[in-house]
Amino acid sequence: MNEHAWLESAAAYALGALDEGERAPFEAHLADCPRCRAEVTTLRDTLGLLAQAAPGMEPAPGLRDRVLAEARRVRPLGRRPARGPWLLAAASLALAAALGAGFARQRAAARGVAATLAEARRLLAARDSTLAALLSPDVHVVSLAATGRPPTVRVFWNQDRSLFVVMAFDLPAAPAGRTYQLWALAKDAAPVSMGVFNSGSDGRATLLIPVAGGVLGLGLVEACALTEEPVGGSPGPTETPRLVGTWRHTAS
Amino acid sequence: MTPIQPDAAIPDRDLVWRMAAGEERALGALYDRHARTVYALAQAVVGERADAEEVVADAFGQAWRSAAEYDPLRGSVGGWLTTIARARALDLVRRRGRRGRAYQRAAQAADGGLAAPVAMPEPPDRGVERAEAGALVRRALAALPDAQRRVIELAYFGGLSQSEIAAELAEPLGTVKTRMRAALEKLRAVLRPLAGEGA
Numbered sequence: 246m247n248e249h250a251w252l253e254s255a256a257a258y259a260l261g262a263l264d265e266g267e268r269a270p271f272e273a274h275l276a277d278c279p280r281c282r283a284e285v286t287t288l289r290d291t292l293g294l295l296a297q298a299a300p301g302m303e304p305a306p307g308l309r310d311r312v313l314a315e316a317r318r319v320r321p322l323g324r325r326p327a328r329g330p331w332l333l334a335a336a337s338l339a340l341a342a343a344l345g346a347g348f349a350r351q352r353a354a355a356r357g358v359a360a361t362l363a364e365a366r367r368l369l370a371a372r373d374s375t376l377a378a379l380l381s382p383d384v385h386v387v388s389l390a391a392t393g394r395p396p397t398v399r400v401f402w403n404q405d406r407s408l409f410v411v412m413a414f415d416l417p418a419a420p421a422g423r424t425y426q427l428w429a430l431a432k433d434a435a436p437v438s439m440g441v442f443n444s445g446s447d448g449r450a451t452l453l454i455p456v457a458g459g460v461l462g463l464g465l466v467e468a469c470a471l472t473e474e475p476v477g478g479s480p481g482p483t484e485t486p487r488l489v490g491t492w493r494h495t496a497s
Numbered sequence: 498m499t500p501i502q503p504d505a506a507i508p509d510r511d512l513v514w515r516m517a518a519g520e521e522r523a524l525g526a527l528y529d530r531h532a533r534t535v536y537a538l539a540q541a542v543v544g545e546r547a548d549a550e551e552v553v554a555d556a557f558g559q560a561w562r563s564a565a566e567y568d569p570l571r572g573s574v575g576g577w578l579t580t581i582a583r584a585r586a587l588d589l590v591r592r593r594g595r596r597g598r599a600y601q602r603a604a605q606a607a608d609g610g611l612a613a614p615v616a617m618p619e620p621p622d623r624g625v626e627r628a629e630a631g632a633l634v635r636r637a638l639a640a641l642p643d644a645q646r647r648v649i650e651l652a653y654f655g656g657l658s659q660s661e662i663a664a665e666l667a668e669p670l671g672t673v674k675t676r677m678r679a680a681l682e683k684l685r686a687v688l689r690p691l692a693g694e695g696a
């Protein structure tokens with residue numbers, strides 16, 4: 246088949262209109278041909294715009310609530326009956342977070358796609374330890390979120406390696422001389438410090454904190470809270486927690 | 498605590514990554530940006546309002562569950578969402594064992610297909626930018642020769658393969674292939690200013 250014919254197939258492939266028998270040979274060709282891959286990508290973007298040709302109509306007002314309610318029911322990360330799928334979800338989360346941070350930085354630099362990819366790879370490599378911590382078999386997770394407010398903090402507890410992995414989004418950096426402190430909460434016990442951290446100017450943080458003995462002494466840790474404290478942390482919370490979340494013990 | 502940046506300033510792809518991290522608010526923001534386009538597409542393919550809403554709910558549900566799989570190198574978030582929605586809409590049409598609305602319309606030579614309502618007024622609350630984009634896309638489709646436009650509509654909104662289109666239009670397969678590529682290349686050239694937006 247000459248080059249022209251392959252590009253003709255690229256158009257049909259992007260449209261999903263390539264006949265059954267032609268799809269496999271074209272996909273095999275696609276694997277080796279950057280030109281056809283680029284062709285398919287740009288044609289798909291063009292086709293994505295075709296949706297806008299359809300006469301615009303307002304979806305029913307209740308549809309948004311339905312979508313969000315369904316999302317609450319089926320979380321991308323959450324209680325799963327088996328261990329395997331949950332661990333995959335945890336891995337995806339780590340990748341997504343790592344890439345997100347990388348691209349945010351990239352935007353400012355406004356570099357090309359190749360540089361973006363290289364940066365993402367570099368970032369992924371740098372976060373191998375984070376990933377490894379998330380990929381171990383006995384990981385528990387807690388999300389701390391203020392109702393209807395933006396900041397989100399996610400804490401993974403890797404019991405095998407005795408590590409907390411903390412990921413924060415939209416958490417404004419604590420002011421000079423202040424820090425964020427995470428607390429483990431258990432029934433009938435004073436809050437125990439899990440560690441201190443601060444987010445960057447982009448509102449994000451990803452860090453590993455070794456699990457201290459005091460946390461293990463609590464027995465079943467039920468919840469996790471975030472306060473702002475003087476640098477170095479406090480022996481106990483000095484303010485009402487800004488964020489609170491209960492642990493989802495998913496690996497059971 | 499105040500948000501660092503308003504939702505409007507967050508690029509689409511960051512919203513998708515936040516969805517991958519389980520942030521429902523990001524899903525809400527993505528819905529606010531793209532629901533109309535996704536709904537319009539679903540409506541064009543399936544016809545019935547209730548079916549179109551089911552497609553929209555399915556599509557955003559799948560986007561939520563598979564957010565971690567989104568790859569920015571393979572296209573814009575808008576393209577990713579409409580690809581999901583189109584597949585869902587075509588599935589639903591096939592499941593019901595009937596032809597989609599666009600398929601029926603495009604197959605009728607007398608009908609101008611989806612490019613017909615070029616002058617259709619947009620709802621007043623619709624974003625000006627999106628209305629302009631919609632008008633540009635409709636103009637681009639309308640500018641195609643009828644024979645080319647019907648091939649695109651049968652494939653995109655109707656989900657037909659090249660040989661199915663050839664049978665439908667009683668044209669040789671080679672003619673359908675040539676028209677399909679010619680039409681897509683024209684659309685790509687005309688719509689280039691819109692492509693890659695919100696990536």
